[in-house]
Amino acid sequence: LEEIFADPENKTRKRVLGGEDPSPPELLEKIEQLEVELLQKEERLLEMDFIYEQVSRLTDRIQTTAEDGKQDTLLLAKRTNELQKKIKDKTQKMMALVAELSMKQALAIKLQQEVRDREHFLMTVSSRIDQGLPLPQETEREWLKVLRNEKMQKEAAEARAKRAAEEEQAALPGSVHTTAEQRPTAYIPNDESSLPLPRPYGALAPFKPSEPGSNMRHIRKPIVKPIEI
Structure with missing residues (x-):
């Protein structure tokens, strides 16, 4: 094919295309028509650019609003969680107060019943005293128990x-702290010629046997045999 088309003497290497070439006025008219279409396309493109700019601006505004709404939603969720926690704490405290109030009411009812019992007991004892009758045995035992408790508390x-006095005495300088039982260091002579004043034992104090x-x-205890005379 290359040799056929490169040969200038070959008349079949070219093919005449059909049709007619437009005249210059037609070409000018065609150019003007194309320019008008180009202007229309440019105007359409400008309109599309303007619409795109407006849509982009609206999209940015909506996106900013959405971000702000997301932050507000997060803050609202945190606030809701805090309020729920406070409500839960208040509910627990209220339940505890209700339980404590129930206990106080039960205690008040018990104390009221005890007051009524004591008033009835006091009226009974007063009537027996007015009649000259002795007190009931239960009352006497309770009274003895109260006296015994008071004695124990006093002791x-x-x-x-x-003990506090001994500790204070032991805390003084020169004193010796000891838990041994205190022993007498003096005696009162039985001699009638001398005054009954205590005399110190000195170095030969009597020995106290241990328990x-x-x-x-x-x-075994020793068996004491009788003495035969």
């Missing part, structure tokens, strides 16, 4: 006071 208070231990139960 305990005295023991505490004594018998638990092993004494294994030792």
Whole structure:
């Protein structure tokens, strides 16, 4: 094919196209028509650009509003969680107060019943005293129990006071702290010629025997034989 088309003497290498060439006025008219169409396309393109710009602006505004709404939604969710937590705490406190109120009401009812019982008991005792009758045995036992408790409390208070005094005495300079039982260091002579004044034992103080231990139960008591004369 290349050789056929490159040969200038070959008359079949070219093919005449059909049709007619437009005249210059027709070409000018065609050019003007194309320019008009180009202007219309440019106007359409400008309109599309303007619409695109407006749509982009609206889209940005909507996106900003959506972001702000998302932040507001997050804050609202946090606030809702805080309020729910406060409501839960208040509910628990209210339930605790209701339970405590129920306990107080039960205690008040019990105390009222106890007051009524004491009033009835007081009226009964007063009537027996007015009639010259002795008190009931239960009342006497309760009274003895109260006296015994008061005595025990008094002894305990005295023991505490004594212990505190001993601790204060032991805290003084030169004193020796000891838990041993205090022994007498003086005696009163039985001599009638001398005054009954205490005299110190000196270096030869009497010996105090120790308390018998638990092993004494294994030792038999000696059998005292009668003396035969």
